[in-house]
Amino acid sequence: MKKQPRLSFWQIWNLSFGFLGVQFGFALQNANVSRILSTLGADPHTLPIFWMIAPAIGLIVQPVVGALSDRTWNRLGRRSPYIFGGAIAATIGMFLMPNASAFTDYIPAIWFGAMMLAVMDGSFNVTFQPFRALVADMLPSEQINKGYSVQSLLINTGAVIGSALPFILTWVGIENEAPEGQVPDSVIWSFYLGGSILLLSVFWTVFKTKEYPPKEYAEYKGETEKELLEEEHKGFFAVLKDMPPVMWQLAVVQLFSWFALYLMWVFSTSAIAQHVWGTEISDVSSSDYNEAGNWVGILFASYSLAAAIFSAFMDKFATGLGRKKTYGGALLLGGLGFLSMYLIKDQYLLILSMVGIGIAWAAILAMPYAILSESLPAGQMGTYMGIFNLTVVIPQLLSGVVGSFLIKQFGGQAIFMLVVAGVCMCIASFMVTFVKGGAVKKN
Template sequence: MEKRKLGFWEIWNMSFGFLGIQFGFALQGGFMSRIFQTLGAESHDIPGLWIAAPLTGLIVQPIIGYLSDNTWSTRFGRRKPYFLIGAILSSFALFFVPYSSTLWIAAGFLWILDASINISMEPFRALVADKLPDSQRSYGFVLQTLIIGIGTWIASNLPWLVNKMGFEDTAAPGVIPEYVKIAFGIGALVFLISILYTILTTKEYPPKDLEAFKSQKKENTFFKDLFQSLRLMPSTMKKLGVIQFFSWFAFFTMWSMATPALTEHIFNAPAPNKEAFNFAIAGQQEAFDAANKLFQTASDKVGSAMGLYGLSSMAFALFLTFYAAKRSVNRKYVHMFSLVAGGLGFLLMGVIKDQSMLNVCFLLIGLSWGSILSMPYAMLSSSVDENKMGMMMGLFNMFIVIPQIIAALGGVNSLSRLFGETAIAPMLLAGSSLVLAGISNFLITEERVIKG
C-alpha cells in the first residue's frame, strides 16, 4: 500500500504523545539528581545511581520493538497498545518518585520510570516510519522534536512555577519539598492525557499482506529476529552509532551531574551534607536549613536554565519544520553543526559565573538536543527494512544506552579528572564529547541517507 503524504495536524496528532514522554524525561533528567542529593547522596555517587535508566533501555527497547513489529489488532493497531501500557506505568512512577524516603527507593522508582517511558517511546519512533513516506521522514521526526522541546521547557520549569504559586520550598532533612511533589504529580497527569490523545486521534496502517504477516509472525522468535537483525545491521546504522555514542555520553553527563556541578560552580550553593551538622547543638538546624534553602533555590535556577535547552530545541525544530515541509534537508551537516554548537555551550560553562550566560549555554545545547532527537532517526529510517522498523529502532537504542552505562559505571567520574578536580569538570567532559560527536558525522557518506 502506497503511503500518502500526511498534513501538519495529522503528524502533530500522531506525535503529541511525545509531550507527555518528554514531561517524564525532563522531570527525571532535571530533578532526579536533586532528589538523590536531598536523600543524602554524594556527588560522586550520582552517576552510579542513574545506571538503572540506561540498563532498562538496553533491555526493554529491543523487546518492545520486536513485540510491536509482530502485533496487529484491527481495534488497537500495532504500536498504540504499547503507548498505553507505558503511559499508565510511567504516570504511576512519576507520581510516587518524589515521595521516596530513602536512596534505594528513589533508585528503584527511577528504574520503573525509565523502563515505562521506554515502553511508550520506542513505538513512537517506529510509528513515524510506519505512517510517513520517505520524503516526509525528516519532517515527521522534526515535528516530534518540536513537541519534545515544548515538553522539555514546560516540565523543566514546573517546580519553579509551582513554588511561585506559594507552595513550600523548604523541608526537613532528607525530605523532598512539597512543590517538587506537586510538579511530578502534574507531570504524571500530562503524560497519561497526551498519550491518550495520540491513541484516540491516530489510525495505523495494517500490514501490507495480512496473511503473510500472520505466517511470518508464527515463524518469528525474539532471539532469531534479534540475531538476524544484528547480522544484517546496515553500515549506516553502525556509523550513526559512533555519533550517538559521543552524543548520549554527553547528555547523560549533563542529566546526572548538571545540578551538583552548576549549583556549586555558578551559584556557590552545593547540597549541604547532613553528616557535617550536629543537630543537637543550638543553631545547627538553622544553619542546615539556610544552606539547604540556598541549594534548593540554586537547583530551581539550574532547572529553569536547563529548560531553555528545550526552548531552543523547540525553536530550532520549528524552523526545520517549515523548511522540511517544502525542501529536503541535508541531515548530515545540520546534525554536525548542531552537535558542535552544543559542545561549545558546555565548554563555555567553565569560564562563566552568572545566570544570564548559563542561559546562553543551554540555548546552544538545545540546538544539539533538537538535532539528536530528529536527524539520526531520519537517517536511520532511510537505511533499514520497514518491516523490521520496531526491532531496528530498538537495537539503535544500544548506541544510546551503552555510552550511558559506561558513563554511570565510572566513565563520568574518571574522565572528568582530565579536566581537573573542580565541580564544573563533568560539563567540560560533556562538551568535548559533543564536539567529537559532531566531527564523527564525516563518517556518513550515503547520499540517500543524507538527503532523504
C-alpha cells in the same frame, strides 16, 4: 507498490502528541532526580551509579519492546499498546518517587527513590521506541523529515514546561524547602502534574491515530503480507547480521553525544550550585542549593525552548542542507555551549550556553532516526529501532562508570564534567562526517 498517503500536519501532530507528555515527565526526571536523590542521602560521587540503573533497564527493554511491537497487531494497533502501557507505569513511578521518605518504615528512602527511578526510566524507554517506529510506519518517505521534526518540536515543548515547573510552582507560592531528608512540595507537585499530563497526552495519540492493518501496511512499504510476516519473525542474531552499515556509523556519533548528555543530566545541579552559587559539595539542604536546583530547571527549560524553536525549522534545514550537515552543525553548537559554561558565573548568561545545547538536542532527537529510517526493512522497523536505541543507553552506562571516576579526579568539582561533555559533543560532530546517508531530499 501502493503509494502511501501523505498525512496532514494535524495528523502528524496527533501521531506524536503523546511524546509531549512523555518528555514532560522525562524532563522533570532529568532536571530533578539528582536533586531528589541528593536530598534522600546520595552524594555527588555516587549519583552516576544511581543514574546507571535506568539505562541498564533500557538495555534490555528497548530491543525486546521493538521486536514485540513489530509482531503485535490488535485493536489498538501495532505500536500503541506499548506506548499506552509504558505511560501508565511511568505515571505510577512519577507519583511515588518524590514521596520516597514516606516509605522509610519499609525500605530506606534512597533505595526506594532508586527503584522508582528505574520504574520511570524503564517505562519511558517502553514508550520512546514505539513512538520512533510509529512515525516511520505511518509516513511516506518524503514526509520523514517533517515527521521527526514535529516530534522533536512536541518533545521539547513538553520539556520546556516540565523543566521549569518546580520554579513556576515556587513562584506561585508552593514551598521550595523541606526538612532534611524530605523532598520540597514544589518538586512533589511538579511530579504529580507531570504524570497526569503524560497520561492524558498519550491517550490522545493512542485514540486519535489509526495504525494501518498488516496487508495495507505491507502494500505501502512495497512488500506482500507474507514477506512482512517473514521479516517480523526473523531471528535476533540474523537481524544483527544484516544490520545496515549506516546504523554502525550513527552508533559512533550517538556514543559521544549521549555520553555528554548523561553528564549534563547527572552533574548540572551540582555544577551550577558550586560554580555559580558557591555551595560546598555536601551542602544539599541549603537554600542556595535548592535555589540552584530550581535554576537548573530553568536552564533545562531554556535548552528545550531553543530545541523547540530549532525543530520548527529543522525540516527546512535538513531539506536544503542535507541531514548530515544539519546534524553535524547542531552537535558542534552543543559542544561549544557546554564548553562556554566553564567561563560563565552569571546564572542568566548560562541561558546563552543552553541555546547551543538545545539546538544539538533537537537534532539528536530527529536526525539520526530520519537518516536511519529509510535504510530499514518495514517488517523489522521496531526491532532495528529498538537495537538502535541501545546506542542511547550504552553510552549512558559508560558515562556513569567513567563519570564516577572523573568526578573524584576533579575533586568533586562538577563543572569540569560539563567541560568533558563539551569535548565529547564536538567529537560527535566530527564523527557525523563518516556517516553514509542523510543526503538532501526534496519534499
